[in-house]
Amino acid sequence: MSQLTGRRFAADPALFLLGLALLLVGLVAISSASIEYADWHYRDAWHHTRRHLMYVAISVTAAVVVYRLPPGFWLASGWMWLLAGLAVLVLVLLPGIGKEVNGAQRWLPVGPFTLQPSEFAKFTVVIYLAGYLVRQAQEVRNELTGFLKPMGVLGLVTVLLMAEPDFGATVIVVATAFGMLFLAGVKLVHFLSVLALSLLGLMGLIFAAPYRVARLTAYTDPWADPYGSGFQLIQSLIAFGRGEWLGVGLGNSVQKLFYLPEAHTDFVFSIWAEETGFLGSLLVIGLFSALIGRILWVARRAQAVSEDFGAYLCYGVALVFSGQAFVNMGVSSGLLPTKGLTLPFVSYGGTSLIVCCCMLALVLRIERELPTAPVRKPHAAGAGA
Numbered sequence: 001m002s003q004l005t006g007r008r009f010a011a012d013p014a015l016f017l018l019g020l021a022l023l024l025v026g027l028v029a030i031s032s033a034s035i036e037y038a039d040w041h042y043r044d045a046w047h048h049t050r051r052h053l054m055y056v057a058i059s060v061t062a063a064v065v066v067y068r069l070p071p072g073f074w075l076a077s078g079w080m081w082l083l084a085g086l087a088v089l090v091l092v093l094l095p096g097i098g099k100e101v102n103g104a105q106r107w108l109p110v111g112p113f114t115l116q117p118s119e120f121a122k123f124t125v126v127i128y129l130a131g132y133l134v135r136q137a138q139e140v141r142n143e144l145t146g147f148l149k150p151m152g153v154l155g156l157v158t159v160l161l162m163a164e165p166d167f168g169a170t171v172i173v174v175a176t177a178f179g180m181l182f183l184a185g186v187k188l189v190h191f192l193s194v195l196a197l198s199l200l201g202l203m204g205l206i207f208a209a210p211y212r213v214a215r216l217t218a219y220t221d222p223w224a225d226p227y228g229s230g231f232q233l234i235q236s237l238i239a240f241g242r243g244e245w246l247g248v249g250l251g252n253s254v255q256k257l258f259y260l261p262e263a264h265t266d267f268v269f270s271i272w273a274e275e276t277g278f279l280g281s282l283l284v285i286g287l288f289s290a291l292i293g294r295i296l297w298v299a300r301r302a303q304a305v306s307e308d309f310g311a312y313l314c315y316g317v318a319l320v321f322s323g324q325a326f327v328n329m330g331v332s333s334g335l336l337p338t339k340g341l342t343l344p345f346v347s348y349g350g351t352s353l354i355v356c357c358c359m360l361a362l363v364l365r366i367e368r369e370l371p372t373a374p375v376r377k378p379h380a381a382g383a384g385a
Contacts, residue, residue, distance in 0.1 A: 078131035085124030118169035126316035219337035247277030
């Protein structure tokens, strides 16, 4: 199956530098956005900054471990990672084990830290699905059963995520899985049929919860309830408006002074836009665009030498990064209804940062193993061949 040469060169400098740049942006943005919050709640203005630096150290260490493991390890152990992901999703729902915050039971306390199983689930679904698409390539492309089998697994993951509930993670996992299956070459009629049913299901989930309907209503007209459901979006839009072209300067945000809730987590991009302006926002968008484009380039190179597992892994990682970045920035700017979802590498959150770094390490390892000048063979396999 594999046509990798196993060359031993350093990691791709473009991918590495783009990831490093986003980590640095995240450190600066979190440090600025959390100062007043940390000073008020912990009497320590640098509380979140120090914790984030610790998360960065843990994430880099985990990424190094992942980078040292060959792609074959992930292909052989994909089913075990899926079971581990399902196990933690069940564990967080058990009374007395999972931690409940604001009516959602999404966190597992581990000593002084809390882990978010939904972030780990994204990682495990991508690994499992990439392996499945390689092992069952012909069935996936020719038979409806090849498409429905991973849908059964995806349905189980979705049920567990919605039990927390975590609608944002559910959307990202479902969209990533559908994207990977589409790129693997499933029949269009099968894809569109199941996609239509899934969209109807997601709409049903939205209207089944009054608070989601309220968010959707606030999205269309946030000023109809400026101190209720529309409060976060209005404060976020004020932050964007104050930023103008060049921003008010790092550390000078007004919206982080308890006007905008979750300023250092879900809405960190709003504070960044206020302090660095349109040009600073464009810089972050450009970094994400370049990172995702580079990952897709690695995927195409892997596919060109029939390394389909590496290609599907890269496609999955690109879909997770692009989906989360689009949703987070879209919510902050009023393009999408309000939904809590972290901005990869930038938002405060240890589990998200660890998973993002590990995913990038996977791509770096796949790129490292590819030939320096891949040549497409006449009968190469792959969805895009």
